[in-house]
Structure formats: structure tokens, C-alpha cells
Amino acid sequence: MISRFRQHLRWLSTLMASLLCTIWFVCGPVTTLPAAAAGNGVNVILMIGDGMGWEMARAAALAKGAPLYKRGKGRGLSFQNLAGYSLATTYGTTVQGADGRFSTGNSALDNSNPATAASPLRPGFSFKPLPFNPGTASDGGATGSGLGNLVGYEPKRGGPNPWTPISPALSAAGGYDKEYIKYSVPDSANTATTLYTGVKSYNNAMAVDLYEKDLKTILQTAKDLGKSAGLVTSVPITHATPGAATSTVNRRSKYDNDFPALDNILQEALRQDEDGDTFLPEVLLGGGHPLDFENRTNAGPIYNYVYIKKSTYDELSTKPTSNRYGYTFLERGPNAARKLATTAKTIDPEKGGKLFGLYGARGQNGNLPTASANGDYSSTGLDNFSLQTTAVPNNQVPTPDQTRPLAPGETVAQFIAKERNENPRLVDLTQAALDVLGKDKDGFWLMVEGGDIDWACHDNSLDNLIGTMNEFDAAVQATISWIDTHGGWRKNVLVVSADHDHYLTLNDNLPDLLKAKGPEALTFQENKPAGAGHFWGSDPSIKYGWGSHSNRPVPVYYQGGAFRLADYVGKGYKAYGADVPGIPGLVDQSHIYQAMRAALTAPARP
């Protein structure tokens, strides 16, 4: 009996072993995937100074009292203390239109249907990486056959780094072309797409490739790994730099549309894209509030719905904790910074909490209040685009905006005080984002943008440039302090860079002039480069000479974790299956994406 039982027992044990194997194989993925998805717990923080090229950082450093430096990383700003430093190319693609002219704004589709990816391919188009095709104008301009579809960067024409040549006045002597960096300049949508996906695309592309096909953003990769994600900006939240992380659309001006429409930036961020892929950042904080956002008269309030549709705004503002998007919604209002900080403490991404804050000063294009260089917020409420735009047609004598949309009975001092009270600073937004995302034990990916730096540069406003740079640097410093107390550089990666450059040149006399006259006078009273200590564009005798971007490489400051950007210096990359050669001494923005992705997906350190 015992012997028969033993025989059966043996059979039973074999059967049980088989069953166990079956369970392990079948259920293994279920039980082990979440553990793998929890990943390495690393946080990756990308801070983008929009338009913050080497010369913009130098202007802010000098304004802070740093000694004049003429090359390299420099010092004076908090991000200039980070251990890593490199320079990145920012160029995008250029495609020949039906008129035979290459344009950086063309995708490979013929644009006959405005919906994303709905147009047919341009007749005869096939991607050709080389030769680099910088063209002859800011938006392209080349004509002819045999030209490539990448703008590229040629150090022999533009200089091997941003400080060579240090002035267009020295360009010819060094064998460089002072006009070259004005050709085929990238925009913030194109460069953000490369930073978030590693793919080169056209001006206007929001996380879509040259064929308008959806790309997977680094934010989605982070979320696939079980991490949280956030976007913070000082300009409208549906603008290019934040928007390209959380939408896949073919035009950057597709800010929002009435629910349930998709193919627009905000609805895709808060819900899903047209293919059902989701973004759903746990934190979305920035500008774009409709109150008087573009009111250039002297009376408010007027609501103007550009960056957010009225229907979306009404849904969120009337149901701040029970809206269809599932976000806790905050907006500009009394004691905004304190309210944001208090709310951020209650939002837990581990429990599905998500925070959306919508801010923006009145009369200021939807941006956070402009601090100005001395921090007195004297530019708050004024149009961010009225200096260069009035100086150029007016023989270099600007007539900048002086009109704020005052509420009935409101004084200018009261206006400024109210805007400061009813809007958080970029540093407040950053701190709130870190408070929320830091609760996720799996880690997070966060993008913080000093977006108004770019707007100051477009306007050729040194005063606003230094002010917005100071605000951005304060946000960087707060992030560094947070990292120091939340796992240090082993757990955190911080990357500070620009999406593209502007054509600014600082004269050697700028530090003395800053001390003697101050940045406000150099911006609004001195209209010649000699007296202003700086100029914009390629002509050293004209102060307001260029209101657009440049194609010059931008600095990258970084530190922490497994972010190994140095490995990519001088290396090439793949573009649409083709090999693109590297440039000695430089990385490309696609490498920043690759290094970020590697840091997010690296095995956990013991």
C-alpha cells in the first residue's frame, strides 16, 4: 500500500513540478514586469532655457557681477557649477516645396490636408541626409537639385564653438561667414521634438517626424517605466517646448480644441492622441491664462481664449477637482504661490493624483510676470514684443509698449503688485513639481522651461533677458538644492541647456556699462551698440539687427547619475536610416535624448 502510494506520490510530484513551471512561465511576466517597470528609481530633470545660447548665459552671469570671460562654460550662474559641459548642434530638416524652394517649415507631406499625417507625400520626395543644406535665408531658401534634407552645421562657416568668432566683427578675419548662423534657423517645436524623441524634424513639428508620423516621447518612456512625469514653463503650457512632450501634431499652433476633438496639444496632453497613446503628465504648470492675456489697451478685464479653448477652461475652472480630465486644477488668483505649494503637498502620483496649474500675467502674452533685470517687475503687464518690432521700422529708435490693461481704478503699482501676488514665479512652479513628482518611488522625468528668455531675445530686450535668466537660474538653484536632499547626484540627473540660440553679441565694455548705467538704460535709452554694450544680429553698428533665432550650437550643462553625454562628443547619429556624421567637439541634441533615455532605463545600481 505504502509502496503504491509512494509511486503515486512520485507521479504527483512530477505533475506538481510541471504545474509550477507552467504557473511560473505564464504568470512570470505579470508578477515580474511591475518590478522591472519600477526600474532604477532615477529622476531625470531637463531644464531648457528657451533661446539661451552661450552669449545669453554670459549676459546674465556678467549682470550678476561675474568677471568677464571670453570662452568656455563661464561662471556666475548656478548651472555653470554643474560638473559636465558640452555644446550641442540644434539644426533640423529642410524640404523642397512645390515652388522649388527649400523651407525648414515643410514636412515631407504636401500639406493639402491640415490634419496631422493626412496629406500625401510630396511628389518624388525621398529623404537625403547629405550634403548639409543651410540655404540662404532664415527659413531655408536654397533651390536646385541634389541638395540634402538636413540643415546641418558647418564649423568652418559658423565657428567651432559659440565664442569663435566672439563677434561678427571678427568673423571675416577668422575665415568665417557672419551671416551663416542666420540661415535655416530651428524653431522650438523642431528642437523640442529632437530633445524628446531623438529624431530630426521640421519647424512646427510637435513630436512627429518628417512624414508627420507620431514619435514616442521621453515622457512616455518614463511613464512606461512606472515613473511620473511633469512639465513646467514660464510661457503658455500649450507652447512648443512643453507641448512637444505631450502631443503628436503637425503644427505648433494647434493649441487646443473643443472636447472631444483631438489633433491638438492640450487635449492630447490631458487625454490621449489620435492613436490612443497617452501622455497624462502628473504635473502641468505654466502660462496661457485667458485673462487679459493679449490685451494691449488700458482697460480690462477681457478674456481671450487662445492657448486654451473656452470650453476647456470652463470645464476646469468650474470643476477644479471633478473635471472630466481627472486633474486638480489651479489658476491665477490671490496668494497663488502659497496655494500652489499647499496643493502640491496633497497631490500624490502614486495614488493617481495629477495637477494642472494655469497662470499668466495680464497684458503679457500669457507669460508669467516679467521680473526685469533688477527684479522690480517694471516690465510686468507690458507687451513682450514691442521693442525690436518698433525699432526696426523706426530707424533704430524703439517706442516700446507703456500701456497696461488696468482694471477700473487700478494704479500701475497696484497692477504690478496684484500680478506678482496672483502668479507664482518659475521657481515656485518648479518647487511644486518636485514636491509632487518626488513622491513617486519609481522616479520621474521633469522638464522645466524658462520660455520667456526666448521672448526677451526676440524683442532684443537685454533688460528682460537678464530678468528672465535670473528667474530661470533661481529655478535651477532650487532644483540643485532639492537634489541635494533627495538622493543626491546618484539618484538624480540634471541637464540644463537651450533649445536654440539667438544672435546676440556682447561688447567688452558691457560689464562697465552695466555698472555705470544699469541694464534698463542699456535696453531702453541706448540705441547704438557702442553705448549699449551689446547688439543683436550680424552688423556691429546696429543694435536691433536680428529678431529671430540662430543656428549656432548651444551649451549643455549637466551632472548626475548615468547621464553620459561625453560619450557622444564628435559622434554621428542615424536619421531616417541614414548615417549622419558627427562634428568634432560637439554633440547633437539627438544625443541628449539618447543619454536621457539611457539614464532612465539603466539598470538599478546596487
Next chain:
Amino acid sequence: MTSTVRKSLRRLAWFMAGLLCAVLCAIALPSVWQPATATQDIGYAAMLEANPQPRSVISSRNPEFEAMAASHLEPNFYQ
């Protein structure tokens, strides 16, 4: 002796069969576990009909301003 070998072979066959089942299930089932893709009627054609082209940007005598406005001050495509 032969019987012992047969018994062991039988057990091995059972074990291999179980293992094979496990491998097949592991390969086949994850595709079943994929979350369903949400679909939504967006009324796209109606939307495009209402907004065929983006509005023109603010005009100016300054061509650089137009370039900048095209990127920074362009009205909402769906306005």
C-alpha cells in the same frame, strides 16, 4: 531495468509536455493582456470644414517680426 527506464521516460515526457504548454502560454497570452485601444469619434471632418486654414499672423512692415509672430503670436489653429 527496462521498466524503470520506461517509467523515467514517461515522467520526462510528462514534464516536457508541461513545459511546452507553459512556453506556448507565455508566448500567446501577453497579446491577450494588451489593454484595449480607446477609440473616439472626433468629428474631424466637421472640424476641418469649420477651420480649413490657420488665420494669417499679424502683419507688419518688419519681416523678422512676421517670422517671430508666426511662431509666437500665431492664433490658435482651431479658433
